Amino acid sequence: MADEFTTTVYRDEDADSSYIESETVAVLGYGSQGHAHALNLHESGVDVIVGLRENSSSWDEAEDAGLRVETPDVAAAEADVVKMLVPDTVQPAVYEAIEDGLDAGDTLQFAHGFNIHYGQIRPPEDVDVTMVAPKSPGHLVRRTYERGEGVPGLIAVYQDATGDAKERSLAYAQAIGCTRAGVVETTFQEEVETDLFGEQAVLCGGVTELMKMGYETLVDAGYSPEMAYFECMNEMKLIVDLIYEGGLMGMWNSVSDTAEYGGLTRGEYVVDEEYAREGMEQVLDEVQDGEFAREWISENQTNRPSYKQLRAAEEDHEIEDVGGRLRDLFAWEAQEDADEKEQVQADD
Ligand SMILES: NC(=O)c1ccc[n+]([C@@H]2O[C@H](COP(=O)([O-])OP(=O)(O)OC[C@H]3O[C@@H](n4cnc5c(N)ncnc54)[C@H](O)[C@@H]3O)[C@@H](O)[C@H]2O)c1
Numbered sequence: 470m471a472d473e474f475t476t477t478v479y480r481d482e483d484a485d486s487s488y489i490e491s492e493t494v495a496v497l498g499y500g501s502q503g504h505a506h507a508l509n510l511h512e513s514g515v516d517v518i519v520g521l522r523e524n525s526s527s528w529d530e531a532e533d534a535g536l537r538v539e540t541p542d543v544a545a546a547e548a549d550v551v552k553m554l555v556p557d558t559v560q561p562a563v564y565e566a567i568e569d570g571l572d573a574g575d576t577l578q579f580a581h582g583f584n585i586h587y588g589q590i591r592p593p594e595d596v597d598v599t600m601v602a603p604k605s606p607g608h609l610v611r612r613t614y615e616r617g618e619g620v621p622g623l624i625a626v627y628q629d630a631t632g633d634a635k636e637r638s639l640a641y642a643q644a645i646g647c648t649r650a651g652v653v654e655t656t657f658q659e660e661v662e663t664d665l666f667g668e669q670a671v672l673c674g675g676v677t678e679l680m681k682m683g684y685e686t687l688v689d690a691g692y693s694p695e696m697a698y699f700e701c702m703n704e705m706k707l708i709v710d711l712i713y714e715g716g717l718m719g720m721w722n723s724v725s726d727t728a729e730y731g732g733l734t735r736g737e738y739v740v741d742e743e744y745a746r747e748g749m750e751q752v753l754d755e756v757q758d759g760e761f762a763r764e765w766i767s768e769n770q771t772n773r774p775s776y777k778q779l780r781a782a783e784e785d786h787e788i789e790d791v792g793g794r795l796r797d798l799f800a801w802e803a804q805e806d807a808d809e810k811e812q813v814q815a816d817d
Pocket residue numbers: 497498499500501502503520521522525526527541553554555556557559563580581602603604605606607
């Protein structure tokens with residue numbers, strides 16, 4: 470354990486694999502997270518059953534990878550740990566189908582706390598309710614594990630019926646590779662509120678608005694769409710990679726002094742103290758008071774009218790058209806990714 474952090478960071482040596490060795494884990498869903506958890510657990514020697522709908526297109530893929538596949542109710546009834554890796558919006562319905570398979574002392578586990586925190590799933594008192602959440606998209610959970618590495622993760626205990634909920638969570642985190650990188654303990658509330666805030670204000674919402682507005686500003690001023698695309702979208706990855714590897718100073722050291730001075734003085738013209746901070750506080754308020762959750766739940770109950778409209782508008786944005794055509798020019802990058810994926814599947 471490293472004590473120079475404000476919180477405990479758990480590593481491999483802090484986990485006891487005996488808490489999961491004799492368990493059967495039902496991984497419900499075989500999408501971004503599901504395939505990575507199922508394969509990593511399986512290769513760590515854990516007994517895994519993948520839970521999928523009978524008509525699921527992933528059924529054969531999971532079986533071809535050497536995994537046993539059953540419907541969610543059958544998988545959950547047999548398992549000691551039920552891991553919910555179907556989309557958050559379908560989890561309440563899937564929970565209804567598997568509820569009867571949860572015996573006293575079993576674990577119901579999540580990778581995101583939305584449905585527990587906002588009361589959409591109410592498990593019985595005699596099961597552990599925990600979270601093991603890689604802080605990463607699923608394909609990286611898989612890819613890093615295969616290289617003998619891992620992605621950082623979170624654990625949280627919502628309900629500790631067995632008295633061993635934390636040890637069992639750490640053993641699961643170890644089996645999917647997260648303790649190789651470091652695991653931090655949090656609560657369901659903190660995970661949900663920070664995750665939703667982050668993806669809305671910064672990672673997904675903030676960044677896409679910034680890129681689109683930058684592109685529109687250049688194109689409206691008469692610059693070519695290709696130049697605007699390269700400058701405001703393509704190069705974003707290169708800059709974020711530098712920040713990922715070396716923090717803010719790693720990035721500032723790598724760009725020119727001109728870029729550094731311009732960025733440090735002009736950045737706040739755009740993400741300004743008054744308006745941007747107020748906006749961020751509003752995002753956080755709506756997450757904390759449940760307004761966002763109520764809105765998203767009701768969207769899903771009414772066939773997603775706003776979601777569909779917003780998605781169509783995003784798809785129609787000129788930057789998607791220009792970007793799509795330009796990306797075709799350096800399609801070798803995407804091809805390399807596809808080749809790597811194929812290689813991974815061939816190895817399984
Ligand atoms: N995607 C990420 O990078 C990421 C990161 C951290 C946490 N999470 C969390 O992980 C969980 C899973 O998200 P995801 O993005 O991996 O999901 P996904 O959309 O990639 O995969 C969903 C899987 O569930 C299956 N499925 C859909 N409906 C089903 C049903 N009714 N019954 C059975 N199976 C069904 C699909 O076939 C698919 O295999 C969510 O709680 C999410 O918040 C995701």
